[in-house]
Amino acid sequence: MKKIHRGVRAAFLAIAMSGAAVFAAQPAMAAGKLTVSSPQDPGSWDPIDTFLVQWAAVATNIFDGLTYRGPDLKLVPGLAESWEELDEGKRIRFKLRQGVKFHDGEPFNAEAVKFTFDRLLGDEGAKGPQRSNYAAIDSVEVIDDYTVDMKLKAPDPVLLTKLAGYGAMIVPPKYIQEKGEENFNTNPVGTGPFKFVSYAPKVNVKLEANPDYWGGAPKLSELEYRFITEPATAVAELQAGRVDIVIPPTIPIGMIPVIQGDPRLELASVPGPTVDALRFNTRSGISADPRVRKALIMAVDRAAIVQSILAGQASEIASFQGELSFGYDPEMKPLPYDPEGAKKLLAEAGVKPGATVQIDIRGNDATMNEVVQAVGSYLQMVGITVTIKPYETNVLLNDIIPQGKTGAMFQQKWGGWTFDYDNTAYAMYHTGEKWNPYDSDPKMDELLESQRPLTDRAERERILREIARYAADKALEMPLYNTNAIYGVSKRVKGFVPAPDNRMKLTDVSVE
Template identity: 35%
Template sequence: MLVIAGCSGGAGKQDAAGQPSKAADSGSEKVLTIANATDIESFDPQNNNNTQSEAVLVNMFDYLLKNDSSQKKVPGLATSWEKVNDTTWRFKLRQGVKFHNGDPFTAADVKFTFERLSKDAKLKQNTYYKNLKEINIIDDFTVEFVTNGPDPLILNRLSRMGADILPSKYIQEKGIDAFMKEPVGTGPYKFAQWQKDNRVELVKNADYFGGTPKWDKVAFRVIPEASTRVSELLTNGIDIASGVPTTDMKRIQGVNNMKVEQATIQRVLHLIMRTTPGSVTADPKVREAVDLAINDKEIVDSIAGGAGIPTRTSVTPGNFGADPSLYNQFLYDKEKAKALLKEAGYANGGPKVTFSAQVQYKEIAEVAAAMLTEVGFQVNLDILEASKFSEKLNSKKFNELFLLGVGNSLFDASNNYNRFKFENAKGETDYNNPEVEQLLQAADKNMNPEDREKQYQKVQQIFAVDRPTIYLYQLKGNYGIGPKVDYKPRLDEMYFAEEIAPAKS
């Protein structure tokens, strides 16, 4: 097993129980160690569905295009691109690139990647790419993408989760299972090891086309408890701690040259509800009562320490299709919530609901559940470890309510409503509004930005009434940063190790 140790505050050696001990400084290796609350799902980029996975995998794999810190499209494995017509785009590919196993990168890898992604409906990212009709190889370093009808988001799709380019020869010869055990990409860092629910370790790719990577090793540690992440930062066990509680910020800021960076991020907390016939939340009055019972501002102030912005939409500023009238807004009316439950037939005992949340959002869920109980709901609060929560999420096994933090790597309103399309909603929310479905399907192909924006704004206004989900607030990310790194958090929550520099002495 690789030992993480280095001048950047690496994870260090491990004790007999397999737990990391205090960081060591080798004086030579440059090691970057980042702590997150949850682990990756797997090393299959096309079968992941959370931001934490993507934030790790972007260091191992490359997209055809990248988003810079201002979300401008810049070259990745494609050096240039042009729109041939509304359904066809042509890409010139970078030459001289090798995968981590030495295989050369060519158009065949692009074709393999996107044919698998667009045709295998079992892949979690398939829904974002199934509009791809053909990927045609013009020559070894030129490909054309043909879509089923116009796609206003093709460039957005090619620079986000799922679009990581896979090694076709390696997977075709060895199989996907072998690839999952020894994943291979073209990125600046190569796979070293994965201890599930503990850590992912990467080492530098000395042959990276973008130049020699900054770090010798990069480790992503899984530390679910925020207080433990803070303690590890303060003892130099890690370099970056995500999700620092506001109550701990003073413990970090200025201590031994440590600091806290706070950044608005894309993530919005959703309280998603079943509209399945027969469920108590199928009644719109019950869903409205849930909305009115929860005081979003109080949760932001008391639990998040002000690090959030209440919202009635998940399409926040900076994303295409945002509706400003629903942002920085919330509803709270405890008495009306009680009245709505009586109107719904719960005058003598409120509806029983199971409310699920992962441990990362435990405090928020507890306060929200107490608010629901106060207006008459009988709440079974189900707090799950991250892996169990992910398992239930992927299998659509939640009951009436579940709390989910959702980001937006597309920077477009369509990303926020994909799960509520009729086919995707089956078994999860079972949401079915024909007007919303028509608007979403039309917007997917609308090449007129002004019309398309109005379609998504209309959807947001309908959601504010229908409430298949209610929005609590847009999160602000609090990151604890150790003295040996310079780091500015990104809006999309990605950890590009090449954008994180060793601190100047």
């Protein structure tokens, strides 16, 4: 039995949003430079080295995957023109686009696809955070120059979407083999609409138009991403005209009126995949006791924080996902705001007034800093003294959290870009995962693993909802909110469509 996927058939989700066609042919002559402010330098441009949304914001313009998902969240062909499921879903055959070249002139073909996935699933991929997302893939077999079979260990209902981003971006075999892995980290080569020019760590990355791009040459001639960590600086640069777009999550709620009040600027806000929580150190300290964790959650009025600090640019969550996520349960409610109940639980757990907790946050996240100040005030009212410890983002994400060196609570911002709860829950709760430094729960592992091979959407959704309820019952985090993706845009920018997940292919954008 064959199941055919062609054209623009969506893999799992379609949300109606305005926007231009994804791959419209463009005039051969490109002109104009666009400058984008990004709050974070990913540190490496190799697709298998990163999970960061800010990597994807840039790299979507350098690399292509076999599939592509644009701002409308519909899945369409990318470097694969079509695909079909064979052997009852145990194999996917991809027909590849012909005539495509990497930026260095190397031809794109089936060997490049095989090399990409052999590398991702091999020793090199094991060094990075992406391999587990593609664990369903057993191997890739070359059928001919423009046909590959992807053999699966088990079905993965989100695989086609995963092939549109991050670790699955197709890379050039000859270039990597000749130049080496370290060189590729800082001198990336892909098949995308823009070519790499230069990279200055923590300063900028510069790109130029790829006039031979298979999807049509970009309207822009140059594209620069500046890494500006301070929100006030980014907005000031936008106002001064030295930056054309400021991308999420840079703009704090308090600075929205600044952009709205400038006649040269526009604010673009769309529902996004990003959720924020304060997760718990469940291994040591007072937060090792689930009663304490529940008390801390009950002590904080999250709805009031969303209303007063987020100014309607977010919605409260009961689990670590937003309402666009597959696995979201509209019947699930957050633990209620109940300071008296919180005091009782703390007393039961033997926690005396004056006990302290440390909350670790990203130092450049102005909105979270404000939120955590409010959290500290609420906890103070139930006898808990809060110390806030800001870290440089890369230090927090690559050292403090993965190594289990956090305080009692720590900020976790997660852009579940597949809009599927598995992508979040597996990374947060499965034993041995980078973002789960404290827990090893056989029941949770069993639940997470049981839903991955299922093709029955209803049953899989039931298990995902069970996972969310189990995590809530264990109080593994204090769920906070699902934020909108907020962009600041100069009015000289034309054709820009804000993406919920920051992954914007800027082929159709121009500047006046």
